[in-house]
Amino acid sequence: MANPIILIVNGPNLNLLGKRQPEVYGHETLADIEAACIAHAAALGLEVEFRQSNHEGDLVDWIQGARGRAAGIIVNAGAYTHTSVAILDALLSAEVTCVEVHLSNIHQREEFRHHSFVSKAAKGMICGFGSHGYILALDALARLIRGS
Ligand code: CA2
Numbered sequence: 001m002a003n004p005i006i007l008i009v010n011g012p013n014l015n016l017l018g019k020r021q022p023e024v025y026g027h028e029t030l031a032d033i034e035a036a037c038i039a040h041a042a043a044l045g046l047e048v049e050f051r052q053s054n055h056e057g058d059l060v061d062w063i064q065g066a067r068g069r070a071a072g073i074i075v076n077a078g079a080y081t082h083t084s085v086a087i088l089d090a091l092l093s094a095e096v097t098c099v100e101v102h103l104s105n106i107h108q109r110e111e112f113r114h115h116s117f118v119s120k121a122a123k124g125m126i127c128g129f130g131s132h133g134y135i136l137a138l139d140a141l142a143r144l145i146r147g148s
Contacts, residue, residue: 003047004071004145006138007096008037009062010052011078017103025103026130033131040135044142046071056080056087063090072141073098074134081106081116091121097144099137102127 010030018029034050041048049070051062059077066073073096077087081102091098098121105128106113119125124140126133 003041003045005047005049005069006041006072006074006141007062007066007070008034008048008050008074008134009059010050010076011056011059011080012054014076014078015052015054028131033134036131037134037138040138044138046138046142046145048138056084059084060086060090063087063094066096067094070096071145072096074101074137074141075099075118075122076101076103076134077118081118082113084117088117088121091118097141098122099140100125100127101133101137103130103133104128 014030017025018027018032030052037050038048053059059080063073073091073094075091075098077084080087100116100118100122102125106116107127116125123144126136129136
């Protein structure tokens with residue numbers, strides 16, 4: 001049987017990872033993170049679909065498309081985390097287990113980053129561990145999928 005699919009959705013400006021502000025977001029590129037996720041997922045018996053867009057509607061479309069198809073979603077919605085009711089509604093309607101990830105510890109940063117609309121739809125949230133957060137999220141989803 002085919003491996004369960006995990007959709008990993010990344011929001012605006014995350015395409016700049018490793019290319020700008022390395023002091024805040026590190027030296028790794030999004031392509032590096034994608035490669036690490038694919039390798040780790042394979043070891044867990046999972047298949048990753050890795051996406052990034054600067055456009056809110058793309059993220060909504062991908063999340064909608066996960067319904068009945070993906071076993072889990074990992075979301076780093078970037079700045080849309082703090083603004084997007086549309087992404088929250090898409091996650092709630094997808095009915096797919098979701099883990100929220102942030103590279104930085106959003107609670108150590110500006111007040112406006114402390115609230116997340118995504119969290120309302122997420123099983124849990126991992127923040128502050130840099131790119132390792134995606135690996136931790138895959139481990140969490142693998143355990144949840146096996147248990148269900
Ligand atoms: O810590 C995270 O993962 C964030 O989701 C990153 C978002 C930020 O708006 C959230 O509050 C927390 C920003 C992503 C921007 O990424 C850049 C990477 C390199 C250079 C500039 C921006």
